Amino acid sequence: MTAGLPWPLAYTVSGDDCTAPMPLGFTAPLAEAVRRLAELGYDGVEVQVRESGAQDAEALARTVEAGGLQVLGIGTGPVAAQDRLTLTDPSPDVRRHSFVPPDRRRPSRRLCLGLSGHPGPTRGTFLPGLEDTQRLWAERAVRQLAEEAAGRGSRLLLEPQSRANTSLWHTPAEALAVIGSLDAPAGLVLDTHHLDAEGVEVVGTVTDHAGVTGCVQLAAASTRGPLTVGDPRLPALFTALRDGGFAGWLTLEHTQDGDSTKAAARSWTALTDAATTLS
Numbered sequence: 001m002t003a004g005l006p007w008p009l010a011y012t013v014s015g016d017d018c019t020a021p022m023p024l025g026f027t028a029p030l031a032e033a034v035r036r037l038a039e040l041g042y043d044g045v046e047v048q049v050r051e052s053g054a055q056d057a058e059a060l061a062r063t064v065e066a067g068g069l070q071v072l073g074i075g076t077g078p079v080a081a082q083d084r085l086t087l088t089d090p091s092p093d094v095r096r097h098s099f100v101p102p103d104r105r106r107p108s109r110r111l112c113l114g115l116s117g118h119p120g121p122t123r124g125t126f127l128p129g130l131e132d133t134q135r136l137w138a139e140r141a142v143r144q145l146a147e148e149a150a151g152r153g154s155r156l157l158l159e160p161q162s163r164a165n166t167s168l169w170h171t172p173a174e175a176l177a178v179i180g181s182l183d184a185p186a187g188l189v190l191d192t193h194h195l196d197a198e199g200v201e202v203v204g205t206v207t208d209h210a211g212v213t214g215c216v217q218l219a220a221a222s223t224r225g226p227l228t229v230g231d232p233r234l235p236a237l238f239t240a241l242r243d244g245g246f247a248g249w250l251t252l253e254h255t256q257d258g259d260s261t262k263a264a265a266r267s268w269t270a271l272t273d274a275a276t277t278l279s
Contacts, residue, residue, distance in 0.1 A: 004275035006242065008043040008249040010072040011264055012217075015049040015060060018078045022048045024224075024253045026260040030060070034067030036261050040268050044070035046215070046251045050078045072249045073157075073215055087141040088134040088168070090127060126167035138168055143182055150184035157214045159189035162197035170198050172209055179212070187214040191253065192233075193224045203236045210244025218267070219254035226254055226263040227270035234274035242278060 002009055012025035013033045025048060026033035034045060045064060049056070064071050079085050085094055126134050146156040158175040161168075169175040172188060172195075179186045190213050195202050206216065216237075220227055227234070250271075256263045 002041045002043055004272055004279065005238070005250070006278070007246065008070070008072055009268075009271065010044045010046045010249050010251045011037050011042050011267075012075075012251060012253045013037075013045045013047055014078070015047050015056075016063075017050045017056060018048065019050075019082045022078065022081070024219075024255060026264065027256055028260060031063050031067065033260070034064050034069050037264060038068045040261075040264055042069065042264070042268070044072035044249070046073040046075060046249075046253070047071055048075045048077050050076070050082060073251065088126070088138050090130060090134075131167070135168070139178055139181070142178060142186075143184075146182050146184040146186045155214060156184070156186045157189045158186060159191055159194070159217075160198075161191070161194045164197065165194075170194075171200055172205055176209070176212070187212050187248075189213070189215045189217060191217040191219075192221070192237075193217070193219045193253075196221055202233065203240050206237060206246075207240040207244055210241050210246040213246060214248040215251055216241065216246075216248070217251045217253040218271075219252070224254055225257055226266040227252070228266065229270045229273045231270055231274065234270065235277035238274060238278055 011033075012022065013030055014021045014025050016030050021027040026037065028036065030047075037045065047060060047064070049060070061071060142156070142158065149156045158169060158179060160171050160175045163170050169178065172190065175188055179188070188209060190202075190206060190209065192202050195205060206213070218227060219225065220231065221233065252264065252267045254263070254267070
């Protein structure tokens with residue numbers, strides 16, 4: 001592993017199928033982003049995608065592996081953010097297109113083979129009088145996604161997000177209630193920004209849930225920017241992950257401050273500095 005950490009370190013990037021780079025990821029075409037991140041010493045990438053058929057998966061894997069990195073995770077946030085498709089939309093056509101259109105949802109299990117993926121289209125805002133129905137739509141979809149992912153040797157991860165993003169699963173406890181109802185393996189993504197936004201104490205939450213967490217997404221507190229050297233939360237966070245038996249990966253998901261290479265280098269340096277507490 002790099003940066004002196006016992007876990008793989010990834011950076012958020014956008015697939016070439018995105019209509020624009022995701023604002024919390026490296027702002028360069030995929031091949032260029034992979035090359036620069038490899039030079040900085042990252043282990044892999046977490047790729048945000050829109051299209052995910054077999055050909056898309058093969059091309060993505062070739063691009064990342066040619067740059068010397070691994071695809072550590074797949075996110076489908078652009079399906080919601082760029083195409084406005086969610087699994088809780090009142091329109092049956094929108095829900096159908098967010099889940100089963102050719103070369104988008106169903107073939108994506110190939111892309112997630114051997115990885116873990118978290119679905120963007122589960123985002124959505126509840127409408128008055130439809131809350132229970134929309135929640136049921138989302139939970140049914142998650143159940144199917146988890147079963148399909150498990151059938152391909154993968155695992156679905158649910159990310160609790162702040163209420164500014166979604167009406168669904170704002171806290172780890174709410175996401176774990178859904179995970180506990182599934183017949184297929186699933187886990188958590190813990191994003192420090194969303195935990196902070198919901199007033200959930202980060203280190204204590206990681207301590208409690210390290211074993212079921214597949215990915216921790218990191219950003220500076222309050223700014224959601226790159227990490228800074230001397231961040232007092234990082235050493236305690238790393239100790240909680242190690243002592244809790246965390247076996248996933250870390251992802252930098254933050255704003256780029258106008259220069260992705262410098263932002264990635266800043267976060268890398270901060271993590272390297274904080275990792276000395278584990279030695």
